[in-house]
Amino acid sequence: MSHVCSLFGDAHAHYDTCPACSPHSDLYVTVQVWAGSKPLTVPVQTAYKSFRTERRWNEWLTLPIPYSSLPQNSRLAITIWDLSPAGGDGAKGHAVPFGGTTLPLFDKDNQLHKGRQKCHVYRHREADGNDDSRTPSFLPRRQAVKGAPEDREADELDRMEKLFKKHEMGEIPRVDWLDQLVFRGFEKRGLQSARSSRKAAQRRQAAQADGVGEKADTEADSGPQPSSFMLNVELPRFDFPVVFADHEYPPPPVSSYLQLSSSQSNVILKPPPEVQFGPGINAVGDDEGYGGRLIPVYDPEVAAKDNPAETKHRRLVRSQHRSGNMDKDLKPNAKVRDELNTIMAYSPTHTLTPEEKDLIWKFRYYLTRNKKAVTKFAKSVNWQDVSEARHAAQILGMWTDIDVDDALELLGPTFDSPAVRAFAVDRLRKADDHELLLYLLQLVQALKYEHISPQSGHEVTQDSSLARFLISRAVSSFTLGNYFWWYVMVECDDKSQDQGPHNQAVYGKIAYDFMTELVKQPGGEETRATLRRQAEWISILSKISGEIKASNESIAKRTERVKHFLADPKNELVTIDPPLPLPLDPSVEIIGVAPEETVVFKSSLHPIKVSFKTTAGRKYPIIFKTGDDLRQDQLVIQIITLMDDLLRKENLDLKLSPYKILATSTSAGLSQFVHSMSFQAITSKYRNNPALSYLKQNNPDSHGPLGLRKETLDTFIKSCAGYCVITYILGVGDRHLDNLLLTPDGHFFHADFGYILGRDPKPFAPAMKLSKEMVDCMGGANSEHYRQFKQYCFLAYSALRKNCNLILNLFSLMANANIPDIKLEPDKAALKVKERFHLELSSEEDAIRNLERIMDDNLNALVPVVIDKLHELVQAFRA
Template sequence: MVVPREATIQHIKLLLWKQAQSHPLFSSLGEMESHMFECVNQAAVHEELEDETRRLCDVRPFLPVLKLVTRSCGRAERLLDSKIGVLIGKGLHELDAINDQEVKDFRSKMFRLSEERMQQVQMMTCTEWLQACFSPQLEPLAGTAITDGLNDRPADLKVIIHFDQSQVRICSPVTRFPVLSRLQYIRTCMQAKESPHLTLVHTSTVKGMFDKEISAIRAYHTAKMMSLWSCKDVMKDFNPHTRTQVQVRAGLFHGTELLCKPAVSSESSGRSDHTWKDSTLEFDLSVCDLPRMTRLCFAIYAVMDKVKKQKSTKNHYPIAWVNTMVFDYKGQLKTGDIILHCWSSFPDELEEMLNPIGTIQTNPYTENATALHIHFPEYSSHSIVFPPFDKVRRLTGRGGKKFHIELKEIMERDPLSQLCENEKDLIWTLRYDCRENFPQSLPKLLLSVKWSKHEDMAQLQALLQIWPKLSPRDALELLDFNYPDQYVREYAVGCLRDMSDEELSQYLLQLVQVLRYEPYYDCALTHFLLERAQGNRKIGHFLFWHLRSEIHMPAVSVQFALMLEAYCRGNIPHIEVLKKQVEALSKLKSVNELIKLGTIKNARSKTKEAMLTKEAMMTCLRQSGYSETLSDLHSPLNPNVLLSGINVERCRYMDSKMKPLWIVYNNKLLGGDTLGIIFKNGDDLRQDMLTLQILRLMDLLWKEANLDLSDALDRAIEEFTLSCAGYCVATYVLGIGDRHSDNIMVRSTGQLFHIDFGHILGNFKSKFGIKRERVPFILTHDFIHVIQQGKTGYTEKFGSFRQYCEEAYLVLRKNGNLFITLFALMLTAGLPELTSVKDIQYLKDSLALGKTDEDALKQFRQKFDEALRESWTTKVNWMAHNVAKDNRS
């Protein structure tokens, strides 16, 4: 059949039925509604097209083939499943196919909670529904508000409400399991009289690693793994006949703390499969002393004879790593045979090749991953379950009551400062002094606990029950990887419940990232985020996009998909709104790819390229399929903004590598003003998101200290002066680089602001080995000319500017721990310039943490004078940038 690209699935079905009437056996086909189409989509995944309002051009089947099948019962449920699958970018049939009881139990629980949530929504009044779905704060009206005399409501405020009556009813049985008391648990472990141990059965699929030529390495190894093996010093004298063995190293960790000495297997020779017969790894730690959140970390590595002429004496070469929890999601000690599919991408600076901060999820690409087969022994005839700590009632002595000056000094250190063993012992001894005088020091107390002693664990849990509630900002640190204990994290989430919706939005980026640290799907943080998202649609909007933007990452794919499914089922009316945004971004991506293709074809003629490509772009945007999808949608950047229609004539693309789109919208809600959006496809913008978030936080902290550096002022020069002071301090503290003239903007109101944050934390650009940026922040004489209102001797204004900068710097120093915490929570996000604690050290140095305010201010003044003195180098750098840009164009 020949059908229009813009046709809906429903229209195609109508055409099919009309044509089928002339064929034999048409009468046996049955009703049209009892059938649906299936296809293979662009991701090579089988997809059921339940939602028949979608266009063929949006479905984009891999082949121009639609298969007609008989629709099974429960169409409403299937339609909802289909919509959710398309919306989150992962078909729910993929989750159905996962043979994991934890996944099944979590989904059943979320189904039940979602049904209860939708029933509550249907019982709401109009006012309650509006408050639950939309932020209660209204934008201030221009001029004097006209009210109708009833509760001072604007007379012209109109609300159109559409109620969706659909709901999902799924019942599931509650699984029950026995829980041993703490005493029974300890007795059971003691009766075993064994240390924790496991048996290595064999590793398989470590193939092609030692073939005669490096090119013979199997394609399943990742690019980073290849780079490890193509290292110059290693491969230069590599001999394929060199005797090679494979070993496994295993360690028990609580957070980043190694609980005991790692265990190492015997060596196994071979070229493909490796087997360790009767190889048992034992750990010097009693089973009863294992913390609840103990994770078992493995590293598989090759051991080769030392190669001649090799500079390094190291002869251990990593192959793969994988982690697993010792207790399952029900708290039951694992037993029996387990297959762990490993990861081959090794982070930098790993100690003994173990990666405790890495995911506990196994590699989903099982066919191409190294597989480690292990066996957990059984210590008793029945299951051993870690008991809840509410059964712990014993408490030993309270420790010393005397207040120590030394303790005060330790507690005032920043989060990056290391504690020595004597300091940890002091903190633990004076733990009740910490509670009474330094409640915000809880993170340091937790780092002082001996987690390999069940007595200390029990005392800590009892102390946690009476610990004062921390402020939400201080509690954020407790969600770091260093604090894996379940009850500590539940305590932290309890503190976060005091956050307003506005404050929660401020830290949502980090809260989504620390979900990676949660070993189990059903946890306090997951419930907290879903509850708050369901209570405020704006939070739900940003939670959805934070999760969906990373659903393609294997380590979090299942976890984030489960959360997205749970959110959608509990917010069914929001699905269509989000679906419109997803479709719009897909269209913009297609336009961007069209432009990239056009610029490649016409690369020889710049003028011809620009004309033809822009014409093709505008033609594409005018097509009905594009114009309808891209119109009347809530902005993904700000759900409060309704984008009405595209002003095609003013749209263009920008002349940079990724060819970002400049899309201009007409906006009726803004009094007819147009609204511009930049769409960039192909770059990871999460580092920009992090920097913008920190800049907003800095502005908030300055305003809390009555130092307003961005609010609208009467005169543009004052606005420029204040905003310039804010950005001088912010860019210095964050080490923001690549500050050329194209990345610094000025509004007509005089407000200065920066864009493009691809280089942070002191990662400044170099050219031919020469540092292009030699100043701590941008402070050119052009800026000073404006600040001094064009008068060369107007030192009073410049003095005020300098004073603003110093006050702003001191405010940030007081909140230094918060900034360090927020960056630390992003360490596993995979940002290019934030990969280890060493990167955060730049922030500690720029804020001069550990120094007095006087010494810190002295350091800042030196940097200020340096920026002023070296401003000529900035002009040279800008000139070079402009010349290079002119040559490109």
Template sequence: MTLQNAYLLIRTVQICSLEGKRNKENAPKTVDKWVDDPYLKNSSLYRDTTLDLYVTCTLYSDSKPLIQPEHTSYNPFSGSNKWDETIIFPLKHQDLPFDTMIVITIWDIYSPTKKVPIGGTSFNVFGMNKIERKGKHKLLVWQDREGDGETDTSTPGQIQGKDEQYRLEKLKKKYDRKLINHCQWLDKYTINEIEKISRSSDSLNKNRIYLTIELPEFELPVLFKQQNCSLYKPLQLHAKKSLVLINDIEMDEHPSEQKYHRLNLYDHKDLKPNLTELKGLTDILKSPPNTRVASKDALLIWRFRYYLTTNKKALTKFLRCVEWSESHQKNEALSIIPKWEPIDIADSLELLSSAFTHQNTTNVRRYAVDILRKADDEELLYYLLQLVQATKYEQYDGNINDSPLISFLFERSSKNFTLGSHFYWYLTVDSVLKTSSFCSLYKTLQDTFFRQLDPTDGLRINQQNNFVSRLSTLSVELKAMNFPREKKIEKLRHMLSEGSYKDLSDFPPIRLPVNPDIEIVGIVPEKATIYKSAKSPLGLKLRTTKGEEYGIIFKTGDDLRQDQLIIQLISLMDRLLKKENLDLKLTPYKVLATAEEDGIVEMVNPSEAMASVLSKYDGEILKFFKTHNPDSESPYGVAPDVMDNFVKSCAGYCVITYILGIGDRHLDNLLLTPNGKLFHIDFGYILGKDPKILPPPMKLCKEMVVGMGGENSKHYEKFKQLCCEAYNILRKSSHLILNLFALMADASIPSISEDKEKSILKVQEKLQLELTDQEASNSLLLLLNESVSALFPVMVEYVHKWYQYWRS
């Protein structure tokens, strides 16, 4: 049996309603019966109004049940006997035999321990023309008996008759299936008259009940296809006749099905779409990645698959249309992949997602990995976090060579320590997550990877582990001390210089986990501090082999995985913008989670929170810049490159934080450097979540605009121009951004995993992919104006400022 050869759906039946009157001729009629059986009074065996019914439904073939009966919920009826409840069978349409029969029984809850049948009915799924029945059907219910699934059933549901009422019923059935043209103004009067005739008809209503069911409808007919048939089939006739029916192979299929197979299953390589079909294909290919392809669209893509092989954007859509459990579709798909125009790395990430986990898709994932090999180590590092998450979708049985992605990651990470270090720590964090069901997998991968490292790299990883472990223990000890912050800082410096953690002030070179390109040789005790925060993070200055100092913040009790993800995406977007020759002077500092609630953050020095800057410099950002980088010849007394840095970085972060839906933006998590660069920290709220009421769509406060010279300045005009340019560049890379988010869907990051589909849709909505570049620019400019003129965020900022004051 074939259903558009795209999506073979699970069989469903909707139980709609029960109508008519029961035959009470056999019902008990004396009060004595009620006394003997107290349940009788409230049973539908006696009462006209049914009280407590449910329906069982199953499928029969060759007089045998195909599955166990499914049933509706118990329905306490009052007035109208309507269920409107769908029963789902664990069978696909393609698996139904030709003689499949739906067998239904209506049950009455006679007593707490007894049920009695109100009646039963049976209905053939396929008609004589091999087309599966669809739409609404009114079935005769044979009273006081269960539905019969025998081949020659005793409870046929088809209503038989020759009078006017039956003729009208047949016409109404055709009307419901849209086999009769609809006329809106006339139909409502006609249907009302038919209903009046039905209610007054003795032939249909006298002591009879009927059950209305609704079968699923599809865009194309569902046709039965004989899988194994003998050439000759004897026709069972009377003994005196010896007629034999010969099965004509050429006429075994419906003509429309034959045409479908000719167009779709064979190598019709020269088939080209007409203008309408071409427009349809274009619209499908414009849809975002990870979008479910509708059955109608799947047919169109499958039909013109050879025509689409020159379009590299079409391959992922085509592979999503394949029913991988069907051998002929699988073989056809795998044979056509090598002929397709090679796809981009951004699109290959989609083929590593959860949509391709079937055992027959291993070669698809292998193809994606082959595309991924084109990325150099620097580019691969931007995708590594998501690729580690994608390993959970691999068919892994302990042998890494059987998994294309895992073997590739092991190979590349073993050859480059910077890549290998990040790979190891990503595996480490996922191996200890309490909320993940893949801990054992990641622990196995971590151990296997460590064993494959050469001795030098293995020693470096051990050194990193020891360093992180010592910092974690130190942080926990300090938190446990019941001292004021100043006393804790004094204690910290003593522990590093002369106390039990003196070993951390001087040690052999260690590759710093958060930035393996840096070699550190010790912590500077006198510069160690503890920041004002509920988590009491440690601020540490590290001595490097180059004689410079490198600042880090070590946090315990704080899940940094979300910050790590956002910083990775900001770094990626910075790279995408620079590839288009647009350097917006971003500051994507480094973040590395080392455990579920431990991690390291790179310190950006020198930098200061905007709240502090405004407090010290009379609420003017320009005074801050003049103090550090004055230039008397420039219009605002600030060095031109400083103003340039400020305008560009404001534009970059405004657009990126808007796309990612970064929330909880206040002047304490916006930082400024003396050379004019603005950057954001603390990404606890993403994808539109925000603890504040009515947050602005973009974090662009009036102080920032004044810092550019005001709304009428050339710098502010340049700022708006850069915002629009950056926005459209990132929209062009939407496939990459959305695919990376999709791979994080099962990463157990609460903001994403609590509603996976909506998380991706929120980013997709911000990208406004349906708009042209000009329309997108206009939309963004409206958001900028709205953010600058918003009054409520100013009030919230004022409240936040006082809250921070009293907390300190």
């Protein structure tokens, strides 16, 4: 059912009309709501009233239907009735229709009509509320003047009426003395036009009386025509437009084919598939059968189930190669080899055509030597065909070793075959703990695509090879186990509608099986106790953080309150014995808190900075925050850490410093505090070349470049290049001088990743954040250091572009992670990252030139500078 905002109660209408022909007729009006050529309400009518000259009812009518129940094609069927003892054509008892008109309730923009409406009256006809009404209140321009010469006076009156309506609605400012002059002039002009129209009508009636019968018959057959009578209808006025909006319901899940993997059909049913009608349905002139009205019915299997013709074609083609005896030695010629190489170069988001799938199947034995072909082969198999799926599983066992990025793609939502997923897990077994930790966040999300039963008596290791693998590795390494445990706990804590109770039950079962397996290991009981102590430590910090956030005290009082809480021995934070591995970084063991270094920040959530003493004799500062979901920031930091690892493998160390961050629930988390200063604070403290002045103060060297140590400047240039390229690829938005940070030793980095994948709250935001302050610190856009900076950008972009498949697969695995900027369009998250790689540019030189153009455009743009100044003013006002 369609809905309009039901806030406005019931519909009303108010009526008046011009004088009728007879001065003795007492007319009344009936109004009825129609939609879809059917009445929606009973008619309501005006009370009896005797008239003297003009017919003005001046009465509100209430229609028995709320606005929220009105369909988009609703209309008011308004009929003016006269009384006659003798009756007549169309009479209902003694009531004879004087005239009728049909007024639509919504305009072409789906907005509810409001205010005064001028309606044409059709004499001696009852109003019909059909969708193709023969008594429309509004006439097209050409129909209103059909058969008559151009009437400029009428056009001017219509224009003035529209202006008067705007004046009534407050769209034109009121000027009392001028309004009175205009009103009097318009009234005189209207009376003169009415007299002219009456004389013209009398002349037409005289001409029709003298005309021949054939002409009269022709006019009678042309349908009802509007008379010279007009009905003024006044509808309620609202402060804001009332707009009709449709609620789109999901297609009914009545077909088993809706759950097919896209490895078979490559069709994502979002939005629901468009229903294509067959020949003859709704065709022109198709008015016979079933009363001439055919109703289209939604078929949920359309576009989900394979086309029968294509299915039979595939079976016929592949039946020739089913046994594989001849195919084992089949090799492509040069032309076919080029076609296969083109297919192998497709990105993970590319959809294969049926012809490409058949070609891959034909040369499947030849392709087993190509490690990049395994994902394309898996996509070409119809895994619903038992015989074909069994043969494909045998082929997978013959495949050469594949890369980890292809293994991650096979664990994504597009592959649900246990054989394929088990093959991918076998590749992951070869990864060491460091490599596995880089992808652990995505692998925990990939458990959503496994066939895991949440039943208590059923172990997940029996259902899922991935769950069995992750649990076995997590119990054998405390670092992996620490992060695996907290990633799973966050999923258990997610009670949103996007995840559902089934997801919570599955992850709850995974956590239970992990603990069950953990206690079987040597030292497992101690590890379990450590994880429990971590949870208690998080609970203590959450308690004070929640109290500080809810209090209305000043920052100074909040800070003292936190210090007193931390210093209280009852809270067991002053001394932590035995040492506790930090959940944020298990390699760091804390032995107590340093209350004197506590800081409460001024932001709306009031996060607190707490420093803990470590077994290494140092202090480890962290920021604890409640009331905010840190999973998006956690994802971005994880991707930056991965990219840093990929760049180092290319022998390119860009001095990146991704600080650690861990979400402990859907509304709380920890992050590492890095001693640094924001560019906003630096520009406030230093006026001339602020970033360079800041670095000079901390790293002076009169013999070094630009007056500071060479290592510091080199660190700054490299880190700027790395973060500029990475934040551009990830589409990080809301970049301003407050979330660009600089450490005293020259490490530049970004913070606060609330907007990614191209989203930005500011208009005309740059694609890459390259501020003037950064370039000035390098010596200007014409300096040798800036040219070196650009070279680092090009090298980083080329290196990451080579590994784009791995990055795209990681984002594909996060499609259902309930991360804000991904869940807006889950199926397009990887595509948005792919756009930044510009894979359509085949040559590396073209890609680098495109990146250089983006850098130059952002450097010379004025809008980012204005945005930074406005942000500075807003922050100063808030302070």
